[in-house]
Amino acid sequence: MLKGGEGQATAGWPRVIAHADMDAFYASVEQLDRPELRGKPVIVGGRSARGVVTSASYEARRYGVRAAMPSAQARQLCPQAVFVAGRMGRYAEVARTLRAVFDEFSPVVEPLSLDEAFLDLTGAERLLGPPLVIGRELKRAVRERTGLVVSVGIAPVKMAAKILSDLAKPDGLLLIGPEDLPEFLAGLPVERLWGVGRVTLARLNQAGIRTMGDLAARDAAELRSRFGASGAYLHQLAQGRDARPVVGDWQRKSYGEENTFAHDLARDALALRRALIAHSEAIGRRLRADAVRARTITLKLKTARGLGGGRYPVITRSHTLGTASDDTAVIARTALALLARVGDGDKIRLAGIHAHNLERRDVRQPDLFEGWQAASKARRLNQALDLLAQRFGAEAVTRGLTRVERAAPSRRVK
């Protein structure tokens, strides 16, 4: 199934897309920084009653420990594991180096999280060589600059590249060309597809669909009538058709941060407001780093009373600002005002903020009014705090009320 090598390796490829994903990222950073942890099962995550595993080293995974597993369960599976609280500032620092490496390989990089990204390598052959060579080079550069291991999948479509990087783990590189793609996909279980969660999987299985091949062989109209528009979409994916382009992050549509609390919080809880301020800071920082501003701020809350099946009611409230902003204080004020509008009710399990309706900030043409007026104060404060965070980690200096529970770090969702 592996192809590539010399010459016009990508003739017939509509696009060349790489998905690079760090192996056990947080745990690997801990093992990198603390040599005594190397070769040992390391679990990064919260130890509180509701803590979850954020990242597990390969040594720990051998015992069945997985990310997103309750910490208590992980401890049962692997009692000798070393539990480490996450150091987001440090991970972000490594992620920045990682991003710089990615940027050297492609002008269009779409980060999915701190430690994984799509790279559009279409046309890169002329400059950097055939895809397999680029992949090897990328792995080498990441290892050299961060000391960490990345797995890479290369395919003509996003969906396949992501599956490949996952199959390549640990420390692997896999490539599939367009002609081999349908056959390769056909053998994979259908839950490998993006968008197939527990509920969809159960329904697909009920319909006798277990592999992507099963799905691809079905009649599109039948799938549509049975599963709606998503049925037709999954059918396309299963056939290896995925038109989604790699979207560079300046073209992204929104920024989001959210976290699940260790204990459900009352709607007027101080900790809830603190979390929102921390999310605002994280979003503001990312907006500023990317030189964009957001006009619309959305507050997202999940209430504690479940609907069953692991689902919870979601409340969202949005506000559109008069002018787009990248100021933490503006985002936080807006989010807190939205929270006040939500009113009383069930306790809150999860809180998040999303910033969308993005505008590109013109970095070359400064604004007449900003240089002179109050806005400049906020801008200078943001700049100073961003600089401190860059140097000492995101939690070195925080605004009033922002210390969120460590068990539940602000999690980037978009």
Next chain:
Amino acid sequence: MELTLKRTDFLAGLAMVQGIVERRNTVPILGHVLMHVEDTALKLAATDLEVGIRTQLPCAAAKADAQFTLGARKLFEVVREAEGDTITLKTLDNDWIELRCGRARFKMMGLDPRSFPAMPERNADGAARRTAGTLTLDAAVLAQMIDRTIFAVSPDEARYNLSGVYLESPAAGAARMVATDGHRLALIDREAAGFTMTGGVIIPRKGLAELRKLLAEPAAETTVELVLDGQLARCRRGPSEVSMRLIEGEFPDYRGVIPKTSRFHIALPRETLISTIRRAAIFSNERFHGVKLAFAPGTMTVSSTSPETGEASETVEVDFHGDEFSVGFNAAYLQQVLAVLDDGPITLGLTDDVSPGVITAETDSAFQYVVMPMRL
């Protein structure tokens, strides 16, 4: 009902309302012109809800007092392409209209005239009407005030408080217009006998542009009155009137961004500056239009470079004494202001590469233009 019009009159009236009718077809009636036959006049009205235009022309009608609407663009095309001196309109059933002109005959479908929206001529109930006043000026003077500010209005709808020209009375008997897009700012003062107003108003760009067109129309009277009334403004000239809804919002404190002093004052003829910048800008970046002004004792060098296409530079002699320095500007921001000024000496007031520059003209001492440098 049947009426007969002079084709050229009709064409002129329809031309006047073209700018206002909605291009997009989201609300069909906004693409229509409302016509009302009253005695021996045909009254035309068009609006996009924010700006409205009324005009009228003489006609001979068989039966007066009829109302109907027609799509403004198609009607304009028909009248423009038609032959002959007169056009005859005849109302048919179900809002259909027949037009006859020369040998040609057209049939157009109108909409129910009763569904035509109200013109922006009425304040909302209970609206605060603190800003009210009447600005009486020579039409040419008002036109110049508009010309020297409107180009600096922000095209960004999101910055709604900058999407119009600010008008205020800085002192009794004086009128001031200010426009800015956040990167540059134009300010003009003129004497305006009898004009006083508490606070200022923001006149939307589109309405002001229509007003500017109106001022260019030939008319018997030389002065015009711009009436400001709460949320509205209107101006009549000859048989036509423009009305508009003002922008509700706070205009930024523009006084704070006008430098009180500049370190260097460099004077040079307008024509020299225009042609030098035009040549230098050929190789400026398409998106940012940046040009560099580099000063050394006795000279100014205007240059642009583009890594992909090439570079240009031109040195002119100027009266500059001081340490060498250079500053970058968006060439378009310089060209646009120079285009609306009269020939004569222009002064560049500059301090360094990050402070706003000030452009003034000897031919208009009551005009100021402030422009923020860009990083090149």
